[in-house]
Amino acid sequence: MHSTPIVEMKQIDKSFAGNKVLKNVDFEVRSGEVHALMGENGAGKSTLIKVLTGIHPRDHGVIKVDGAEVDFTNPKQAEEMGISVIHQELNIIPYLTVAQNMFLGKELVYGKTGILHKKEMHQRTKESLKELGVTTIHPNDIAGDLSVGKQQMVEIARALSTKARLIVMDEPTAALTDREIYNLFRVVTELKKQGVSIIYISHRMEEIFHLCDRITILRDGQFVGCENIADTSFEAIVKMMVGRELGERFPERTHAVGDVIFEVENLKRDGLFQDVSFNVKEGEILGIAGLMGAGRSEVMEAIFGFQKKDGGTVKLLGKELHIKHPRDAVRAGIGFITEDRKAKGLVLGASIRENIALTNLRAVSKNGFISDAKEKNLVMDLIQKLQVRTTGKEQQVKSLSGGNQQKVVIAKWLGIHPRVLILDEPTRGVDVGAKKEIYTIMNELTQSGVAIMMISSELPEVLGVSDRIMVMHEGKVTGFLNRDEADQEKIMTAATGGNKHEAADPAQPH
């Protein structure tokens, strides 16, 4: 075990406009370790990284690299000292090739001519990728055509090409398929062997236990603790993060489910999914598992009228629905909490009020005229019911944390009093405390008879929340599992089309 710290941050303070976001934070990364940085949204993780790399100047404190005090004023200087950051939103220019991206801003040229030395860059790109064990990416591939996982590999290779010794990964698995996650973990393990340190920021507890050596936890801008992963537990970490006992991770589901109210038969869309048939009962949560690209979101979008379908029927309470536009679905009482809340769920620049009202314009208006009073009542009710933490209904949703944004999305759909609610990755990018709140809301909804379909790529979530689980693989339904018979292995077997040895499950703790 290496023990020399590559980075030491001591007593870091940072305020924005009088608002203290970091208070006396200590943080240390040893060389060759994978160090998890955890905390709820707004706990100060990103700010700490930005202080480290010189994007934000610190107000107080000391930063040492290799024992020597440093004072970065921009990320370039940090990069020169071997510290690279791979952001959640990747820094890839989609129209350029892999090699062009690799050498962006530091192109190799013949002497001082400014003429590009393409052959050399091509060769070095190939070598860097090979070092990572990635052989499926070619230097001449257009970066934008690559999957997110491969783009991330290009970024990692780029970081290494600048002789990075510490790589910060911010939610690296958020947009990856299971197989890509598996691949990423392999690369991280390889980097570790080579003595590279990783700061790993994630909300996914399973990953942290699987991958990391130590963990530092922040809460409200303060250092709470630093533990060896081997010496701590899921519950202990959650408690440190939220500052209280959270109790069971998933709320208990006790009520009985009713009769079938929602039926989908032989739904198909050429090239995307076929023969999709399932039903959901009153008060039931149907979990929908599968690898990314299995067609789960596409099926839901087709049901909802957002994508076209080539065949099949959808019935609510025995009556066939002819949904051609999301409006028809909304009027039939179907709500859809989409996967990508920023792109598809919210009008980011608008207020909480406007966002919640968006699905409820009919309810708060008469003959096309909006009633301010009705709108206010509806919005305030929902804000209170879901405990959205906000300065008021006029706050821009842009400035809310991930968990609270998700609550606004849920609020806008609760307003229509849905009979059926579709949730696509409802807790992605949401911290542990807010996750539990979202599960509780789902629970309460089913108690009042709402039928829920939940797509999730997090197996523990699917297992913990669902009454029944439908698994999809390459556009087909490959299995249904009841709550009591389901386990990760069975789901992964069905999700990979039955070939058990293909089941790559990196989230499985060992």
Place this chain on the structure above:
Amino acid sequence: MKQLIQRNLIKIGPLIGLIIITIILGLLSDNFFTLNNILNLLRQVSVNALIAFGMTFVILTAGIDLSVGSLLALGSALTAGLLSSGVDPMLSMLIGLLIGLALGAVNGLIITKGKVAPFIATLATMTIFRGATLVYTGGKPITGLSDSVSFQMIGKGYVFGVPFPAVIMMIAFVILFFVLRNTVFGRQVYAVGGNEEASILSGIKTDRVKVWVYALTGMLSVLAGIIITSRLNSAQPTAGTMYELDAIAAVVIGGTSLAGGRGRIAGTLVGALIIGVIDNGLNLLNVSSFYQQIVKGGVILLAVLMDRRSE
């Protein structure tokens, strides 16, 4: 609190600008603050303001309409054609407005059903509408229009001493202000520009909203055209050339974001007034029209730069 003050400052920023410009021009020219000149100014502003009101809706949906000037000319010419052939003046003008509505809707349909970018779609129809106007008029003005009071009133009349075009502008403003602020349609306009996908997924027929927005703009453009036609008692085939730029400028000066989803029609009214005041004031000061253009461009730039800073 600080945020609140800041937000409200942004809201009234253009208004403060208007007041400052007005005071400066008033100090520089003795004729500026005469009743006659103010009324004259309001009449001059009304044409641009009406088009800019429509443009505000279009830009709020993250679109743009370059065809307004050509549509103004085409609508005017067709209305004038009806008038000169003896059709009832009220009916002629109504038909003219409906043609504006329909041709505006065509813009909207090309953009939504044809999935053509608004800039390109209206660039094309701008040329087509202008060409159609020239074909219809043979390139010559249409004169010998109606002597009827109703038609003459539109451009030349007064209500309690206020020029009739200014009255039309104020009525249109009040209605459209209310539409944006208090109706479902208005809310949908903002939503479509703010995030189209989220709007569709919330059950809003965004295509329908867009078609109506362009139709509304088409109709307002022809209304502006009828005012000009009445005032000149003739329809000019080159009427409205480059008007789209003044309209867009008024919207932008008024603080509406070209990215859509953010802005106010009150700002547009102020923006149109700012442009009008500059034109009028510099004319009174006998500043050459060459310099006027530089000043106007400078004001647009300044407005946008200030808007950026407040982001």
